[in-house]
Structures are given as C-alpha cells and as structure tokens.
Amino acid sequence: MRLRHALAGSALALSAALLAAPLGLAVAPAQAQGYPEREIRLIVPFGAGGSTDIVGRIVAQPLSERLGRPIVVENRGGAGGTVGTQAASQAEADGYTLTVATTSTHVVGPTVHDTVEYDPVADFAHISLVGETPYVLVVNLDLPVESVQDVIDLALERPGELNFGSAGQGSTTHLAGEMFLAATGTEMLHIPYGSNADATTAVMSGEVDLLFGSMPAVLSQIRSGTIKALAVGTVTRSPQLPDVPTMQEAGVADYRASLWLGLAAPAGTPQEIIDRLHEEVVAVVSDPAVAEQLANNGAEPTINSPAEFRELIEQELVTYGRIVESLDN
C-alpha cells in the first residue's frame, strides 16, 4: 500500500514537473501567511545523480513533509551549475522557487565564468547551509608518501613532475589543488578529467599521482583501500574519516577547501517565508535519520544563519578570486 502511495506520488511529481514548469508558475501575490499553498520548486543546478542532486533530494523529501506540500526537484544542470542558478535568480521571489546553492554555483562559477549574470550575494535570499563535504587529498597507493609533508617534500624534490587530477579546468577540485600548490609553494602539473568519477579512476590506476577529490566521489575508494587519504580540507576532521588529519593539522596553515551546499531563494522573497524555511531546514538537517543519509553520501550535516551564509560566500569569493587571478597571470 505504502509503495503504491509512493509511486502515485512520484507520478504526480513527474507530471507536475513536466506540466507546471513550462507553463510558468502562476503569479500569486507573495503571502507569507498560509505559506506554502502549493507545490514548491527546488532547482538543483546539476544533473540527476551527482552529489548535489542527491543531497538536494535527501533534504527535499523531509522538508516537503514538514511543509505539507510537495517539493518538485528540477534538475537544471549546465556550465558548472550556473545555468540553473541563473534561472533561480530570475524566478518569482514568492517562496515557491528555491535553489541549491553550493561552492560551485555561488563562488567558483561566478569567479571563473565571465558569462554569469547573477550576483551570488545580492541576487539571493540565503536560507541555510545543509551540508559540507571536505575535499580530500587522496594519492595513488604506489606513490611513496605517507603524509602531506611527504607529498610536499616529493613535489619540492621533483618540481613539476607530479600530476594532480581534477574534474575539469576551473572546477572546484582544480581550484582546491591550486590552493594547495599556492599554500605550499610547490609545482605540479594539472590534468583535467571530465568528471569526479574519471579523476578518481585515474588516481586508482596511477595515471595521476594525486587528487583533491570531493568526499562523495572518493569515500568508497578510501574505505575499500584502493586509494590513500592523507588529509581533509575542512577545519575539523570528518566523522567519516576520523583517522585522517585536517590540512591544518598536517602542517598546511590557511588551507581550507570544502564544498558546502545550502538552500537559497531569489532575492526579495518575503522575510517571513525565509524565516519559516530556515526554521524547517534546520529541523530537517538536525533529524538524525536525515543526518545519517547526508553523512553516508559524504556530506557533513551543517547549518548556519542567513547572515552567516552570506558572509561565508563573501569571504570565499575573495579567497577563490585570488587563486583564479593567479592562474590567469
């Protein structure tokens, strides 16, 4: 019975997604009272199946239960998440369009792509972070290193000879690597792959020596022992990998690279609605069952206030902006 219910629900969601979106959502006066009165659209600015999509869906399900309305997940991938984010920034600010905001869409994308037409700070009403996934320095098993210091020594001894992989030129994994080179004064050759999965495979096979991989992409390989994790880019250790030190513990000061994910709405969404959503998102992420699903997917459940969220973006725009500038020169 439960299954039939669930399937019927998803069929409904499918038809809603197919029908509602192209027609344009009916323009309703923004009313905080009685919100939400109809289904909410959650733009996931990446394709189905990526870690952002999975995190979005993990949160959307319980959030819709709490709000009492369906949340229709709309995957609008493209150009590193900037296509979907741009659409979200231009949507009606009535609380019925939300988007998943990440390091890619709100920091790296606007920094790397000239064509981005939104301001990641001014054009959004930030709701709350949902999770943070560290970048993990992983190395091929045959590379004769046991610690981050070994990697630095090796790179200093053989400048330019080590290869580090990434999910693409200008991707967050690439910039996390460049940040490491800048912080340690080392030189390595960057080898771009088409995706996190391809880059991870390349470390496993030894085609590249190391990778600053996003946790969801490398966690299972680390656990099964096919690649070695040396450090995580977050300020605190990851509960998923309690034995792996942070970059700072490993001796690289000022290094912080993580991919955070949160929810945001277009700027101008009524404050009461943002407050309500903030409250509900915090409740959802604090639910142990949701937290476990997030953790299994490599994302550490994290929350913050709308103001803190905005500050985080402003800070990182500066940090990443500096890295990208040094690459261009």
Add this chain to the structure above:
Amino acid sequence: MDFLSNMGLGFDVALSTSALLYCFLGVTLGTFIGVLPGIGPLATIGLLLPITFHLPAIEGIIMLAGIYYGAMYGGSTVAILLNLPGTAASVVVALDGHPMAKQGRAAPALVITTLASFAGACVAIVILSAFAPPLAAFALRFGSAEYFTLMVMGLVAAAILVQGPLLKGLGMVVLGLLIGTVGQDAVSGLPRFTFGTLELYDGISFVVVVIGLFGLAEVMHNLSLGDKRESFVSRVPWRALIPSRKDIKDSTLPTLRGTGLGAALGVLPGAGPAIASFAAYAVEKRIARDPSRFGKGAIEGVAAPEGANNAAAQTSFIPTLTLGVPGDATMALMLGAMMIHGLVPGPQIVQNNPEFFWGLIASFWIGNLLLLILNLPLVGLWIRLLAIPYRWMFPAILVFIAIGVYSLHQEAFDIFLVVGFGLAGYLFIKLRCEAAPLLLGLILGPLMEDNLRRALLLSRGDPLVFLERPISLTFILLTLGLLALVLLPGIRRRIAAVT
C-alpha cells in the same frame, strides 16, 4: 563450487516475494519509459530515488537496476516501429529494424530483439558473476592513451558503417566531430562555439541530436510522403508474430558475436554500450556474404547490436559495483543510491555484502526473464500501434518528443535545437546522407580529443606514449589492419560494387 553456492545465496535473496515485486515493478516501468522517446531511465531513476530511501537497500537497487535494463528493451521497440531512437544503441538497431517494420516484418524484428536482448543479458550475467573482479582490474589499465587509440579504431570502423559513397559518409563523421567540439574545452576551460550563451556551455546533448536527426526528421519525411504513409499495416495476424526458422537461424550467430563484443566493451567506463552497438553492427556488415542487404532490413543488423547493447548494459555494472566508478550518469545515480544505504561499492563489496552483490546479480537474471515474459506478448500490442493512422500518430509523437527533450535539462532551448537538427535530418534524408556515422563522430570526437590531450599532457608532449603502452599499441595495429582492409584497391572495388 563457490559459484553455485554464491548464486544460491543470490537467488535466496532475489526470489523473496518483495524482491520479486520490486524487480517486476522496475522492469515494467523501465519498458514503458524506454518506449517514450527522450524520456530515459536517468530521469525516471532520479524521480524514484527518494522512494528507495524507505526501502531496504537490496530491494531499492533491484528496482532501479530493473528500470535501467528494462529501458534498453523498450528503447529498441520504438526505434524499430517508428524510427524514433532515444539512445545511441537504439539508433543502430533502427538501421535495419525500421526497414523491417516497413516491410511488414515488425513482429519478427521485435521478437528477435527481445530474444537477442535476453541472450545477450544472460551471457553477460555469467561473465559478470564469474569474472567481475579481474575484469575490473583490466578496465583500470585503460588510461588516456588506451582510450584514445580505442576511439581511433572506432572511427576507422565507422568507415565500414558507411552506406553509399565513402566521401559522403566521411563527411558525416567529420560533421559529427565538429558538433562535438561545441562547449567548454576540458583542458583550457574556454568555451568554444557557444556564441556567449550559457546553454551551449556543456555542448550539444547527444539525445537532442538523436531525437532531431532521427525522430523529427522521420516525422517530416513521412508527412512529405502524404497518403503513402497513412499506416504500415491494417491488421496483424497473430501468426505473423512468430519469426521464421530462417530468422532464428540467421540471428543466432550475430547475437552471440554481438554479445561477446558488448560484454567486453561494457566493462570500460564511459561509452561502452553505445560503441558496442556500433561495433557489433560494423562487424556483421563486414563479415556478411552480402553486405548490401544491410540498411534494408537485414535481421543480423538487428540481432547483433541488440545482443551487444544488453550485454554491455549488464557488464557496465562491473566497474560500478567493483570499482565504485560509474560508467554513465545513470550508473552514478545507482551508486549514490547504494551509498545512501551505507553500501560501499568497491573490491570489498563481494566479501562485505555478499547477499547484496549476489542478490542483485540473481535479480538481473530474474529481471531479464520477466522482461522476456512481459515483452513477447507486448509485441502484439506494439504492432497494433502501427495500424494507427499517421495523421493521429504524428502529433502524439511530437508531443512526446517535446516532453522528453524538455525533461532532460528543463531547457526550452533544447527543443529549439531539436527542431534545428530535425530540419538538418530532413535535408540529410533528401540528400541521401546517412546520419548514423555523424552520431559516431559526435560520441567519439569529444572523448578522443580529451584523451589525446590528456595522454600528451601526461607524457609531457611525447607522442611515443601511444606506441609504448601495450594495449594502446595493439589498438594501433588493429586500426592499421582495418585501414588496410578498407583502402586496399581490391576490397574497395568490392565495396563499390555492392553499394
């Protein structure tokens, strides 16, 4: 017998009532999703993913996997009947499947597809269950250099695929390669041919090109025929469903050859199933006593790619399960589903979660059997689709195309692109240019370029890297052999004579 006890364990899991139910649900849903052009398993699995959070891991994954390979069955159906392929693999099946349908032999074509799919899947499952770990290790030895030389070989093989004048075919391959250059360049990160738009940043989606060049162009072409194309058939006697003994005999060996190719290529993360279908078709055409029958309804041209496609669909689970490396977006989604349930894909999954691993593999067998049982009677139903007058059929097709394409990225822009490619496809039909080589160029081009540039980056610019690595060298030698076959004057004359 380790293998038998493992499979025993697997069937224990997969034959439980709830596992059977979810398997059935998955394959049924997959079949119907596959029939709708453009709406692929990816969107469906994405929508159903949250539901599996509430299911036990094994049942959830069995259902999602069922959708994946069920859609392969369904995709071939609509490709054969209406020349509306939605995937690269079904493009190849349609090359001869659709001409068969036009000749009133849709039923045997569909029955053979179903049987070839089943055979391909079954053989591949044996390989999957017996050799998964060593095969995964082999796949890891494929680096950028190996991928590049493999793709080069694929392109040369495309020359065999070409029907009619060689120059036209090569022109279409080059056009495909050019379309493949649109979008962000992976190495420099700079956009190419995007005209400053974000929509073209990730290149032109393969599905958009397929649906436009084949589906939409076919609709336009049919309408231009006027009354001649009102309907293929008025009535299908049930007897006509049964393929003749000759059909079965003609497709047995091609199915097996296709299965072998598909099983091997499916293991490689990336374009496995698509390349497998093209390769299987090219092989059959190459070794056929009368290659001129191909493209005009040769049953071998249906059986071989179908076997290859389904074998590859099964063996593509090898890298996903044992390396934790997804071959495509759909596999990535399945991987995500597994991780949410706390299952860690990788070499240890066989030891750590034997009931999951073997249960899933056993479910593939059951699922494929269910598909066979489900699809054979459905053939009769699908055939009746052909009796619908075209003036009612084509608006429905257009609506489904629009919905399907829109569901890809929720971009209206994609629909405009489909219209553009539809017009181009119509032009190609009028100019008698085959669109299949274009697709091969489109699939292989970007992969070839990225891997070439990566291989050269890794070797610090030394091109000898392609000769120094044994697997890569093997592909180069095979390619030279193929080239010799195509270019040697005697053989060329023969090709000219038969086309």
